[in-house]
Structures are given as structure tokens and as C-alpha cells.
Amino acid sequence: MSKSIITPPDSPARTDSHPHRILVVGGSYAGVSGLVNLLHLIDGKPNRPSPTSTLPDLKGLKSRKGVQVTLLDRRDGFFHTVGAPLAHVSPSHVRSSWRTYRSIRALRHPNFTFVQGYLKFLDPESLRATYLTPSGDETCIEYDYLLLCTGLKRDWPIIPRAADFHSYVADAEREIKKIQDAKADATGRRIVVIVGGGAVGIEFAAEIKLCHPHVHVTLVHSRHELLSSEDMPAAFKQESLRVLRHEGVDVVLGQRACITHGEGTSHIVTLSDGTAIHAGHVINATGKTLPSSAFLPAHILDEHGFVKAEETLSFPPSSPHHARHYAAGDICAWSGVKRAGTALVMAHVAATNIMREILLSEKLCYPSNSHIPIDELSLHDTAPATPPSARSSLDGDNSSNHEDTAMNKNKPSQTKSADDEPFGPAARFPAVPPMMGLAVGRQAVSWNPYAAETRSGVEVREMLFGEDLGWRATLKCLGLDEELEV
Ligand SMILES: Cc1cc2nc3c(=O)[nH]c(=O)nc-3n(C[C@H](O)[C@H](O)[C@H](O)COP(=O)(O)OP(=O)(O)OC[C@H]3O[C@@H](n4cnc5c(N)ncnc54)[C@H](O)[C@@H]3O)c2cc1C
Incomplete structure (x- = not known):
């Protein structure tokens, strides 16, 4: 049975007041780093500095429409994979190595939802993810932006095979015995x-x-x-x-x-x-460690199954809505050794670029000659500042990706100029030495x-x-x- 959780972006039922929907798939080092940074930016807090990249200055702006973030993971918690060699041999380290998402206080945020499920198919064209619930039902989530952090597949006892905390603890204790x-x-x-x-x-x-x-x-x-x-x-x-x-x-x-x-x-x-x-x-x-990417169309992947991410960590430009899709961590085809530290930093960059895209998409709602101060971009839904004419032409698509911008370039109210880049360029993630x-x-x-x-x-x-x-x-x-x- 299939059910839709969130209204699709081009649905007639969607109005300008609907929040942007970000789907994060995979809640480990990259995914949790992405979530923490997104929730931080959604709240209008200043971005944390990145050790590798110059980040755009989002000026503490909040989205006018609001942002809703959903995490999809087959597990019910964040597992410390780096600690597996200890957790799977030492009884006193088993339980502490798995933090259920429910127990992480920073994720108890009104704009955050956790969905447990296994991603089966992702369609970047229709912005739709199909997953299996723990009871085996097939279900859909529709999104506006994606952050993919599904990492690598490995066998037990190298990483957990269980999807829930209690089964994991039982597995690990048996292994130690x-x-x-x-x-x-x-x-x-x-x-x-x-x-x-x-x-x-x-x-x-x-x-x-x-x-x-x-x-x-x-x-x-x-x-x-x-x-x-x-x-x-x-x-x-x-x-x-x-x-x-x-x-x-x-x-x-x-x-x-x-x-x-x-x-x-x-x-x-x-x-x-x-x-x-x-x-x-x-x-x-x-x-053999294989990337967890079988749910993606082949043209997004390299010959080994890793996402061909751009320096901004977006999907390759040849893929549909590429500036709405980002990847971070082990799932990316990237230089250097696959490492948790790299995954944490990549997701920070990707999360910032997603938030930048969201704010720019709202900026596109303004005529370029209106001289509306940038601060007004953070107005809340209760006080919409978007001129109705501009808003109606953008209903159903808030993307500022290259294709969309090119398509809209003849419309004066949506033309991008240097003034429309108030945040600076998207952050780029560098090559990493071994x-x-x-x-x-x-x-x-x-x-x-x-x-x-x-x-x-x-x-x-x-x-x-x-x-x-x-x-x-x-x-x-x-x-x-x-x-x-x-
Ligand atoms: C034993 C071991 C020791 C390591 N030691 C170190 C170390 O000392 N230092 C270091 O920097 N790195 C170390 N690493 C590497 C490090 O663990 C990885 O680089 C890191 O886990 C990558 O994080 P990630 O978030 O990209 O992906 P992962 O940690 O692989 O997380 C992927 C997440 O996605 C979820 N997921 C996957 N597929 C799906 C799907 N289809 N649907 C829903 N959810 C899905 C998984 O449940 C998981 O939560 C070690 C790895 C191992 C195995």
C-alpha cells in the first residue's frame, strides 16, 4: 500500500505558505551533521565556520515559508561505526554506541521528523522517494531538496545488521560471547x-x-x-x-x-x-564494501556506484533538478580515504548550500528593481511580502537551479543579477589527500x-x-x- 506523506511541489493544493521540505536519507556522521547544521540555519543562527570551505554568508536569515526536515534511515538511531571494533568486542561499549534519534535532544525540534524505513527507489525527476517501512509496506515521501548520506554497505559484525536498538544490543552481546x-x-x-x-x-x-x-x-x-x-x-x-x-x-x-x-x-x-x-x-x-546507492538512476553514479557529486556536493548537472539534490560522506565519489571526519565536514557544506538555495529561491520572488532590503526575506508567513504577481508565477517551483533560472531569464521579475547573490557563491568542498x-x-x-x-x-x-x-x-x-x- 502506498501513501503520500507530504504534498508534492506542483500539486494544486500547494500554496506559497507551504514550507520547503528537505529529505535527509541516512542518519550517521554525514546525515546527523547535515541535520544539526540545517536545524541551526533554519533557526537563523550564524553558520559555524568550516575547516575546509568558504561558506556563503546566509546573514542569519530565516525562510519566509519555513523549512521542514525529515530524516529517513533504516535504523532507529545514530550508530558510531568508528567505534564498532570496540563496541562489538567489549560489553561495556555496546549500548552507548547507538543513540536512538528519539533520544538526541538537538533533534527534538518542531521542524524535524524522523521516519524509519529503507529507501528503495529515488526519482529525482518527480522529487519522490519510495521506501519500505519496518513492517514491509511501500510508502512515498515527496521532497523539495534532498541530502543523501547513505554511506557504504558492510557485513555484520563490522557494522550492525539490526535496524533497532534492542535487536542490535542482542546481536552485539551474542557476538562478544x-x-x-x-x-x-x-x-x-x-x-x-x-x-x-x-x-x-x-x-x-x-x-x-x-x-x-x-x-x-x-x-x-x-x-x-x-x-x-x-x-x-x-x-x-x-x-x-x-x-x-x-x-x-x-x-x-x-x-x-x-x-x-x-x-x-x-x-x-x-x-x-x-x-x-x-x-x-x-x-x-x-x-567488499559497496555504496548504498542501488535506489538511484545509473547516470548519477560512477562505475563503482558512488554519486558523481559536484564540488558544491550537488548531483551532476546532467541529472534533473540537480541543485535540489546533494550528497555527502562515503556515498560520494571523492578523493582520499573514506572517513567519518570527512563525512561530517562534507555534510556541513551541503547543508549550507541547500539553505542558500532555499533563501535564493525566495529572493527570486522579488522584482529585481524593487530594492527590497534583504532583511525582509526573513518575514514570517503571517506577513507575506511577496508581490502577488511574482508569487503566482513561481507557485509550485521554488528552485533556483541552473535549468530553472535559465528558463525564467526573460521574466523581469525573476532575473538574477549580482544584487541577487547576496550570500556569495555556493560553498565548495575540496579534494582530500589520503x-x-x-x-x-x-x-x-x-x-x-x-x-x-x-x-x-x-x-x-x-x-x-x-x-x-x-x-x-x-x-x-x-x-x-x-x-x-x-
Ligand atoms: C570498523 C570501522 C572503523 C572505522 N574507523 C574509522 C576511523 O577511525 N576514523 C574515520 O574517520 N573513519 C573510520 N571509519 C570510516 C567511517 O566509519 C565512515 O567514513 C563513516 O561511517 C561514513 O559516514 P556516512 O555518514 O557517510 O555513512 P555511514 O556511516 O555508512 O551511514 C549511512 C547511514 O545511511 C543509512 N542507510 C544506508 N542505506 C540506506 C537506505 N537504503 N535507506 C535508509 N537508510 C539507509 C544507514 O543505516 C546509516 O545510518 C571506519 C569504518 C569502519 C567500518
């Missing part, structure tokens, strides 16, 4: 094998050894160096290997692993040289491309990750400090 109860081999050793020597495999192996020192942890990697598929300096990879071994993990390089189930709960991991490891538990960290910080047990290893420096040690872990693999720092960076008290 498998590590704690790993069956001993003939020599009495309880062995846990991690297959895959990328960043995820390294962090899981090291956290298991740190949290369960009685367990013998072996990491098996098919190549002769760790992080073999990462575009990182050899010195960083070698230091990661040194620190991982120093933290007590047995590292086997240059061997493929074949996993078969042995008796009871044990597994046999057979290496290419014939060695058989009788493991009490195995975690496969080799799974950089990485790896939590490796009590230590961390980092590569800083700006200083061309590899660092490692206990103090590096403290600085980059704290005690919770960066959860507290992430919430602080999002301005959600008060969530720490919840």
Missing part, C-alpha cells in the same frame, strides 16, 4: 582469527586482544603487507604492522584463508601453505599528509580516539555535548 567463549584448540589456546588486513581487520584484531588478553588473536592477510589496497605510504603500513605485533596480535601475511566449520562451535582456517588453525571464532573482515588514523590496541598509528608524518604510540591513541574510539569527540564536534549527559 562468541569471543569470550571461544573454544580452545588441542593445545589449550583459545584462538580468534581475523581474516583481512585492511584498516577494519587491524582494528578488530587489536581491540579483541586488548579487551580479551587471554585470547590468542591471529590476523591473516593474503598480501605481503597490511593495508595493501590503501593508497598510503609504505612507512605507515610498516608501522601499523609493527604496532599490531607489539600489541600481541599474531600476523600472518601472504596467505589466503579458507574457513570451514569444525566440530561444535570451532572453525578450521586453512591457509594456502596448508597450515590449519583451529579457531574458536572467526571474523571475516574481507567483505590520511588515516588507526586504533591499534593501546596505541594508534596515524598518517598526516600535511606534515608528511607517520606517528604512533599511546599518546596518539589518546589524542585521536580517547577511551571510546572517538564517540565523545564526534558528539562534541556536532555540538551535541549535552547528549553526553543522557
Whole structure:
């Protein structure tokens, strides 16, 4: 059964007083950063500075029509993926790693709605998203602006497979029990094998050894160096290997692993040289990571399925209503390593550009020679300032994207000039050089491309990750400090 939640933009029922509808899909690092910044701007608060980009100055203006923001996510909360290697091996970190959206105070905002569901199909032409509810019903949301933050798909136990907090906690506690109860081999050793020597495999192996020192942890990697598929300096990879071994993990390089189930709960991991490891538990960290983008038309995606985002983080100009569609985080085809920090900053830029588009679309309601002070753009619905003639010609479409602006260029009341760009150009997100910080047990290893420096040690872990693999720092960076008290 299909039902419409919000009136479509070109519906006869829509009036000029309807709010702009922003749909954010995916509520993790990028999505929550986008939401927090949007709600901030909607309230007319000054934009936070961006570490990477010159942001347009929105002058604290509020939309005259108002803005309604909806988050769609298959999960019921913000999960700290960076902390998964800790949360999925240490019982005391499970619950705190998942914040239900309902419990995040900053999202208790009159202009915000959360919808739990799995996006199945997105039609940028009709500005309509079709999703499955948790009970499997197919439903539609119509929007005016989209911020897509659906990231990458990964297997359990690397990231949660559950969609709700309680199922997630049950899953994680079962997983941890498998590590704690790993069956001993003939020599009495309880062995846990991690297959895959990328960043995820390294962090899981090291956290298991740190949290369960009685367990013998072996990491098996098919190549002769760790992080073999990462575009990182050899010195960083070698230091990661040194620190991982120093933290007590047995590292086997240059061997493929074949996993078969042995008796009871044990597994046999057979290496290419014939060695058989009788493991009490195995975690496969080799799974291919794919972008969560199957719901998009193919022409918006590159050959690997990532969104071909512009520097402004809008969809490519060839896609319909491209200036109403933005993407941020891992889902974007972008330079550098996929990182949570990058996702946070990208979404800040995208959210600002969406708000700029909204304010500019209202600015287009004014004749260019009317000299209406920019401050009047923030008038509330109760005191509409738009001249009726100009308003009627814009009913049903508030876009200021390139196609729409070009179409309207002969209409004097809608002509854009330098005076109509009161906020400055849209923000642009720069190319990102490869950089990485790896939590490796009590230590961390980092590569800083700006200083061309590899660092490692206990103090590096403290600085980059704290005690919770960066959860507290992430919430602080999002301005959600008060969530720490919840
Ligand atoms: C184990 C591990 C350790 C990591 N460590 C670090 C680290 O130390 N530092 C670092 O910077 N980065 C690290 N990363 C990378 C970091 O986690 C990602 O870069 C980050 O999660 C990207 O954030 P995102 O918001 O773009 O996407 P994601 O975090 O992938 O979030 C996507 C969101 O979209 C939702 N979603 C997806 N598809 C749909 C759909 N069809 N319908 C509805 N909702 C959907 C998901 O439920 C999720 O909430 C690590 C990753 C892993 C797996």
C-alpha cells in the first residue's frame, strides 16, 4: 500500500505558505551533521565556520515559508561505526554506541521528523522517494531538496545488521560471547582469527586482544603487507604492522584463508601453505564494501556506484533538478580515504548550500528593481511580502537551479543579477589527500599528509580516539555535548 506523506511541489493544493521540505536519507556522521547544521540555519543562527570551505554568508536569515526536515534511515538511531571494533568486542561499549534519534535532544525540534524505513527507489525527476517501512509496506515521501548520506554497505559484525536498538544490543552481546567463549584448540589456546588486513581487520584484531588478553588473536592477510589496497605510504603500513605485533596480535601475511566449520562451535582456517588453525571464532573482515546507492538512476553514479557529486556536493548537472539534490560522506565519489571526519565536514557544506538555495529561491520572488532590503526575506508567513504577481508565477517551483533560472531569464521579475547573490557563491568542498588514523590496541598509528608524518604510540591513541574510539569527540564536534549527559 502506498501513501503520500507530504504534498508534492506542483500539486494544486500547494500554496506559497507551504514550507520547503528537505529529505535527509541516512542518519550517521554525514546525515546527523547535515541535520544539526540545517536545524541551526533554519533557526537563523550564524553558520559555524568550516575547516575546509568558504561558506556563503546566509546573514542569519530565516525562510519566509519555513523549512521542514525529515530524516529517513533504516535504523532507529545514530550508530558510531568508528567505534564498532570496540563496541562489538567489549560489553561495556555496546549500548552507548547507538543513540536512538528519539533520544538526541538537538533533534527534538518542531521542524524535524524522523521516519524509519529503507529507501528503495529515488526519482529525482518527480522529487519522490519510495521506501519500505519496518513492517514491509511501500510508502512515498515527496521532497523539495534532498541530502543523501547513505554511506557504504558492510557485513555484520563490522557494522550492525539490526535496524533497532534492542535487536542490535542482542546481536552485539551474542557476538562478544562468541569471543569470550571461544573454544580452545588441542593445545589449550583459545584462538580468534581475523581474516583481512585492511584498516577494519587491524582494528578488530587489536581491540579483541586488548579487551580479551587471554585470547590468542591471529590476523591473516593474503598480501605481503597490511593495508595493501590503501593508497598510503609504505612507512605507515610498516608501522601499523609493527604496532599490531607489539600489541600481541599474531600476523600472518601472504596467505589466503579458507574457513570451514569444525566440530561444535570451532572453525578450521586453512591457509594456502596448508597450515590449519583451529579457531574458536572467526571474523571475516574481507567483505567488499559497496555504496548504498542501488535506489538511484545509473547516470548519477560512477562505475563503482558512488554519486558523481559536484564540488558544491550537488548531483551532476546532467541529472534533473540537480541543485535540489546533494550528497555527502562515503556515498560520494571523492578523493582520499573514506572517513567519518570527512563525512561530517562534507555534510556541513551541503547543508549550507541547500539553505542558500532555499533563501535564493525566495529572493527570486522579488522584482529585481524593487530594492527590497534583504532583511525582509526573513518575514514570517503571517506577513507575506511577496508581490502577488511574482508569487503566482513561481507557485509550485521554488528552485533556483541552473535549468530553472535559465528558463525564467526573460521574466523581469525573476532575473538574477549580482544584487541577487547576496550570500556569495555556493560553498565548495575540496579534494582530500589520503590520511588515516588507526586504533591499534593501546596505541594508534596515524598518517598526516600535511606534515608528511607517520606517528604512533599511546599518546596518539589518546589524542585521536580517547577511551571510546572517538564517540565523545564526534558528539562534541556536532555540538551535541549535552547528549553526553543522557
Ligand atoms: C570498523 C570501522 C572503523 C572505522 N574507523 C574509522 C576511523 O577511525 N576514523 C574515520 O574517520 N573513519 C573510520 N571509519 C570510516 C567511517 O566509519 C565512515 O567514513 C563513516 O561511517 C561514513 O559516514 P556516512 O555518514 O557517510 O555513512 P555511514 O556511516 O555508512 O551511514 C549511512 C547511514 O545511511 C543509512 N542507510 C544506508 N542505506 C540506506 C537506505 N537504503 N535507506 C535508509 N537508510 C539507509 C544507514 O543505516 C546509516 O545510518 C571506519 C569504518 C569502519 C567500518
